[in-house]
Amino acid sequence: MKTTAAIDIGGTRTKLGLVSEDGRVLARAVVSTPPGGAPEPLLDAIARELPPLLQQAGSALHPTIGVSVAGFLDADHSRMQGNANLPVLCEFPLRDELSRRLGHECLLEVDSNAAVMAEYRHGAGRDARRLLGLTLGTGVGGGVILDGSLLRHTGQCAGDLGHVIVAPDGRPCTCGSRGCLEAMACSAALSERAGGRSVREIVKAARDGDRDATDALRETGHWLGVGLASVSALFAPDTIVVGGGIGAAGELLLAPARESFLTYAGDAFREHVRIAGSTFEGWCALIGAASLALEGRA
Numbered sequence: 512m513k514t515t516a517a518i519d520i521g522g523t524r525t526k527l528g529l530v531s532e533d534g535r536v537l538a539r540a541v542v543s544t545p546p547g548g549a550p551e552p553l554l555d556a557i558a559r560e561l562p563p564l565l566q567q568a569g570s571a572l573h574p575t576i577g578v579s580v581a582g583f584l585d586a587d588h589s590r591m592q593g594n595a596n597l598p599v600l601c602e603f604p605l606r607d608e609l610s611r612r613l614g615h616e617c618l619l620e621v622d623s624n625a626a627v628m629a630e631y632r633h634g635a636g637r638d639a640r641r642l643l644g645l646t647l648g649t650g651v652g653g654g655v656i657l658d659g660s661l662l663r664h665t666g667q668c669a670g671d672l673g674h675v676i677v678a679p680d681g682r683p684c685t686c687g688s689r690g691c692l693e694a695m696a697c698s699a700a701l702s703e704r705a706g707g708r709s710v711r712e713i714v715k716a717a718r719d720g721d722r723d724a725t726d727a728l729r730e731t732g733h734w735l736g737v738g739l740a741s742v743s744a745l746f747a748p749d750t751i752v753v754g755g756g757i758g759a760a761g762e763l764l765l766a767p768a769r770e771s772f773l774t775y776a777g778d779a780f781r782e783h784v785r786i787a788g789s790t791f792e793g794w795c796a797l798i799g800a801a802s803l804a805l806e807g808r809a
């Protein structure tokens with residue numbers, strides 16, 4: 512079975528891994544993404560951590576490396592364009608520089624596309640004809656696959672779904688607006704609602720029955736449901752898969768999200784949309800980037 516190496520460059524952490532053809536992560540490593548400054552420290556960390564994984568794959572290694580990035584791409588997928596959550600890489604010739612350093616061709620893909628592709632190929636979106644994948648983490652991103660094809664109408668993806676406005680008087684957003692789905696359902700918003708704890712701490716505490724953590728996830732789920740109701744009118748999905756660090760909360764997040772979705776969605780969508788959680792525990796963009804690299808599709 513073929514093995515593909517992949518990199519998922521997120522706003523806070525960068526994940527590296529080997530992914531088998533059937534979507535299993537065989538080996539993994541994580542480095543932190545520098546918040547600003549120059550891109551070199553991040554490239555150095557990738558160039559240090561990935562080669563041992565490539566060696567581990569041996570002759571099963573697919574020659575192309577899939578790279579998921581947290582933001583829009585230019586038309587030929589060579590560099591990222593403006594993105595508030597990953598300014599360090601904006602307009603940097605990432606594809607060529609990574610390919611040069613790693614000695615393998617690298618294919619760049621928008622993380623929301625990579626994440627939804629993982630769900631479509633190997634996860635909760637496998638039987639979907641109209642699939643919407645949403646990732647909740649440092650930012651909130653979304654990707655759409657219609658009849659097997661990624662929607663690429665803005666920034667090589669389905670646009671900035673995280674900036675649909677769900678609460679006009681809500682939290683200020685990194686985009687300059689206020690009350691966007693991202694502002695109301697990102698890690699920082701959840702953390703604020705639970706006394707400054709990290710997402711992992713909140714999810715763990717809620718599982719252990721902590722009331723404040725549960726309430727913080729419920730409120731976050733509420734806003735998620737409002738956002739899903741709004742974007743359903745645009746894409747008419749039959750299946751929505753929610754992933755990312757906050758998605759790890761599972762039903763603690765999804766049950767209140769379904770409740771507000773049922774409250775706010777239009778009649779055409781209320782009964783027909785399945786809302787499921789990702790099973791990839793935050794590794795969906797990495798798995799999807801590997802799938803796309805294997806298919807040569809980024």
Ligand SMILES: [Zn+2]
Nearest residue numbers: 674684686691
């Ligand atoms: Zn926004």
